Amino acid sequence: MSKPTSPTDSNAPLANLEEWEDFLKVRYPESDQPAAKPFQAVDATKAKEQFRNYESTARPSVREFYRLNHRHQTFDFVQNKKRDFLALSRRQMGIWEALEYLNTLVDDSDPDTDLSQLEHLLQTAEQIRKDGHPRWFILTGLIHDLGKILCLFGEPQWAVVGDTFPVGCAYSDKIVFHQFFADNPDSGEPRYQSATGVYAEDCGLDNVHLSWGHDEYLYQVVKDYLPTEALYMIRYHSFYPAHRDGAYASLMTEQDKKMFDWVRAFNPYDLYTKSHERPNLGKLRPFYDDLISEYFPANLRW
Numbered sequence: 001m002s003k004p005t006s007p008t009d010s011n012a013p014l015a016n017l018e019e020w021e022d023f024l025k026v027r028y029p030e031s032d033q034p035a036a037k038p039f040q041a042v043d044a045t046k047a048k049e050q051f052r053n054y055e056s057t058a059r060p061s062v063r064e065f066y067r068l069n070h071r072h073q074t075f076d077f078v079q080n081k082k083r084d085f086l087a088l089s090r091r092q093m094g095i096w097e098a099l100e101y102l103n104t105l106v107d108d109s110d111p112d113t114d115l116s117q118l119e120h121l122l123q124t125a126e127q128i129r130k131d132g133h134p135r136w137f138i139l140t141g142l143i144h145d146l147g148k149i150l151c152l153f154g155e156p157q158w159a160v161v162g163d164t165f166p167v168g169c170a171y172s173d174k175i176v177f178h179q180f181f182a183d184n185p186d187s188g189e190p191r192y193q194s195a196t197g198v199y200a201e202d203c204g205l206d207n208v209h210l211s212w213g214h215d216e217y218l219y220q221v222v223k224d225y226l227p228t229e230a231l232y233m234i235r236y237h238s239f240y241p242a243h244r245d246g247a248y249a250s251l252m253t254e255q256d257k258k259m260f261d262w263v264r265a266f267n268p269y270d271l272y273t274k275s276h277e278r279p280n281l282g283k284l285r286p287f288y289d290d291l292i293s294e295y296f297p298a299n300l301r302w
């Protein structure tokens, strides 16, 4: 199944979902990982300059994608999507079946993305495996983007991917294309515009509504089956303003802050492991079948 990708389709400004991820790689180059430069001082002026740079050099499609995302992800929008999707009443599928379903999302002809969604996920998982991480970590790499099946349910790109951010409180200036929030109706709601907004300080991210997308959706599908560390990776892997830029600490508990070390440990595998090398599906399948059945029942509600 292929989805319409015409630039004139206002719900699909990106030629493919990887365009957003490519933009993230420009913004967060591998050499700038916190682990790679632990003692780097933060230069606020330079950071601001770089910020404007990412924005001015972004492809028009990426810019339009962020414009739509920031315009439409309101507090009410998020509540409505949660009511709709978190009933988990659309399908019943096992994990591998869901991977194959996601694989029907053939969304472009960009030569940079000649690998399928499943192949990308296998690459991520295989890199985690090669680095000697625990089995649940490998499994998390394999499934972390399964929530992108939202696209196959007809959801617009800006409600499936994109850096996530809390709704119902002030938008951090760490969020790229911040200016587009001016057109978000929530910007005119004073109760949403204080630093903590509708939330109490230190209330914990579990009590905070993030912009809607594939992270939260998959978290809700798998939350009964994986260790806490894995669930944090899945739920917050796109929460770049927090895990890469340190924003929203005032909404976090001590546990959140501790668990974000795992989100950061996962991030390099998410962003930097994609290559053109095609994983050998037939050879890998038995390992992953075992791994999946170690943690998951045969069927899950989606």
Ligand SMILES: [Fe+2]
Pocket (backbone or CB within 6 Å): 144, 145, 214, 237, 238
């Ligand atoms: Fe993702």
